Amino acid sequence: MSERTGDSEFERARSAADERRLVEAAVSGSVAAFESLYRSHVGRVYGLCLRMTGHRETAEDCAQEAFVQAWRNLPRFEARASFGTWLHRIAVNAVLAQARRRSEHLGSEGSVEDEVAETLADASLGEMHSGHDLEAAIAALPTGARHVLVLAGVYGYSHEETAQMLGVAVGTCKAQLHRARQLLSRQLEATERLA
């Protein structure tokens, strides 16, 4: 058992060392190394963008933009930091920038969207027995609450990290997470009553 644990730790260490080497090669200009990094991280980056935007095509655009920005900012990457976390920060910026552009394009304040989203989250979206149902409920959350729930609730970032990524106060982050959890809990209770 301990040998197996040791093996898995070794695998993790080797994987981390491989990633460091890939990052170093990419910083030196290796597109092939960067493609390897893309293959390793695209799932989590796209997953993050998908949950934050709630829209597949927009998430694809944001994930693509995040990797392009990552390539351009590689010289600034600090080797001691986690490459995955660094990528997530860039992806969050890509999502927020996209949301700003969309808001400017539509000329909306966002509050109307949030109102509609809150109504949807309150309404019955079907039984939340599967992950798919939960995904739908998360997608229906108001934008701010959804962003915080995805980063803190799904991807496990601390309130401080989440607040920094989103450019909001830690207190706002906590309040938004509470709001998101309340809306989802209400949804769960409604589902249980129906069951």
Next chain:
Amino acid sequence: MTRIDPETRLDALLGAIPTAVEPDRDLWPGIEAQVAPRRGRFPRWAGQIAAAVALVAISSLVTAVVVRHATQPVAGMTAMDAPVRFASASFGPGHALDAEYVAARRQLASQLEQRIASLPPAARDKLEWNLAEMHRAAQEINEALARQPGDPLLEELLMNTYQDELGVLASVNQLTNTGAAATLARKEQIRL
């Protein structure tokens, strides 16, 4: 029958969500199209050319200032108030200053420091103060960018800071060149 607490159930459901989702299409071709040619368009020597252009600008500035100092007292630095904006202020892909550029710039700054010592104290103090303020601003923005990589607003601010820095140098250059030309004209008049 045991009723599961909704909060606990929610935690369990959130914990079970897969964090990785594969996109329907491969995004790599779109990424590669933007990164590979970009490296081609901005090869290694691009940074060196940008640095060389800056070196010429700074060298001519220092020469002009030193020449002017030798012929007449340096006037006030009011021309700094209207810095020239360079069209060539984009130093690398995505407005990112690459490591080569940063190294070359450090070298230029060191050369400038050596020559700036020959300026009159008041002019030197003003020039150094202005440049130090811009370096400090650039450093702060770079630190913020390390925390928020890819932030478009910060990138724009950083580029503006570097543009302003070059603008100050160019303005002083312009001012001192005008001064040197006027001195030469006066000498020509005396000779006639």
